Amino acid sequence: MDRRLIQTAVFGSSDSDEPAVCPETVEELEAFRRTHENDTIWCGTKFEGGCGRRLTTRLCTDKICHFAHYASNGSVERCGRKAKGKDSANHLFAKAHLAAWLHTQGLTAEFSYPEPLGSAVLVHLEDGRILLVHLDRNRPVSRDDSSWEVILGPGVRIAPGILEQRGYVQRIRFEDRPGGGRVMRLGTEHPGVGTTWDGLEDVELTSRGLNTSTRPDAVRAPMATGLRHSESGGRSIVSVAPSRSRAASTARQDDPVKRALMHLDRAMRDQPDRLYSAVRTIQQLLEAEKVPENIARLRLALGRGQTQLEERARQRQTVLARLQEQPTSLLLTKATQLMRDLDVTAEEREAVRVARVRHDQEQAALRREQEEQRAARQAQREKEWREQTEQQLAEQRERNEAARREPAERALAVQREQEEAAERQAQRKRAERLGYLAPFVMGALKKAAREEPVTTWREMGDKTGQHELSRLTHQDKLTLLETAENKTLPGSPLWSAVLAATGSDDALRLHRDLLHRLQRPAPADDTDLLAQITAECVQLRRQW
DSSP, rough: OOOOBBBBEEESSTTOOEEEEESSSSHHHHHHHHTTTTOOOEEEEEEETTOOOOOEEEEESSSEEEEEEOOOOSSSSSOTTTOGGGGGGGHHHHHHHHHHOOOOOEEEOEEEEOTTTTSEEEEEESSSSSEEEEOOSSOOOOOOOSSEEEEEETTOOOOOTTHHHHOOOOEEEEEEEEEEEEEEEEEEEETEEEEEEEGGGEEOOOOOOOBBBTTOOOOOOOOGGGGGOOTOOOOOOOSSSOOOHHHHHHHHHHHHHHHHHHHHHHHHHTTTGHHHHHHHHHHHHHHHHOOHHHHHHHHHHHHHHHHHOOOOOHHHHHHHHHHHHOOHHHHHHHHHHHHSSSSHHHHHHHHHHHHHHHHHHHHHHHHHHHHHHHHHHHHHHHHHHHHHHHHHHHHHHHHHHHHHOHHHHHHHHHHHHHHHHHHHHHHHHHHHHHHHHHHHHHHHHHHHHHHHHHOHHHHHHHSSSOGGGGOOHHHHHHHHHHHTTTTOOOOOOTTTTHHHHTOHHHHHHHHHHHHTTOOOOOOOHHHHHHHHHHHHHHHHHTTT
């Protein structure tokens, strides 16, 4: 992994615009990992210079915690996001907060990101209005009649006198939230007063403007033309929206019914969590639509959307019912994905939370039971050892008595005793050596599970410096793997699966013997056994 201190990323995929900020402290990062244990993190292409590769979290005590790239073979494009701070994700956080805010008001919008990435966000409302969120503090505000309202990002300045001419300026700022999130607030700046900040829940979008605590009946004032200027040799933000005259023409040509149907198709195909919003838009269009052809199209689409919504709801109910019977990690992962739907009820979210608590409690109880069983086995072994020791002492006394009667027998007994002592000493040294090698083997297995699909005893010996691993007998290897897998939970994949994944006869025979010794199911057919081993290797890689 590299050493770049990347603080911002995205969840889900490389082309996602769902932002993530890495917590800087150890405690917050550990909480972040628990919260997003089922999410993947990427160096997104929605960032300028983003390489699109998978990221992981790096926990540090000598510097701030950060995201880091997984290692590569050097064939991929180098990342251009060295030492990017949290502000590099402002455009994604602005989009996420504005989309959620508009949703609370029953509104939907299309979002776009002008070049250069991160410099601005364009919000295209369904009625043709465009909001421009200007975030680039190093370039001038570009304003034309296409933007219905301009909102300035953190640190963006305006020319002297413009605030007095216009009477107000809308601004946004971001505040860190514990655990890696950010909160966006909207403020209104007035001449001689400064900026008054509001939470988005206190701001309303009307046909006249943005109603805030200092502008309860907003009257939108145009941005003065003095804000339009350029820098020699620099790039300005290029608005992708048409001019007012072209916007009016486009608005006449735009088909809201067609657009709503496209949104529904996209939601049904790729974005089920947005299906509820798409269906609601169609319902609103039906209430106002007068054209019979459009009414028929909308009703047909509404039926399809409601059918899938019902199916999605049935899926949630099925998963929740199974969770109530027996919560598992797989069901909890599925439930977490379904909880992203906008029509999820508070009762359903509570049911998932209760199931997760129950699952955690059951896992803790299982671990306690395993510890008790391990302690009982240890006590049984100690009892057997004491009985064996007493038996050996009794036999020794008998040999001593026989030796006093028969000198020849005594000499023979002494010789036998020495041989047995030597054998016990050899076994003890062998057990000590295998115990010493066990941590090396476990570390090598975990590293292989994380970075490589398979490994061999020789490769483990080379990487750990314990070259005798390749010379162990079958029985010693079996004992060593049993010791290494002693703390692996029942039902969890065995780390030693990466050794058996080579598919050789010796590797499969060793893995089968290990499964029998650990009292785990082992398919009789080598093909089925190899399939089981491959599945466990996939599970091991996902754990990282």
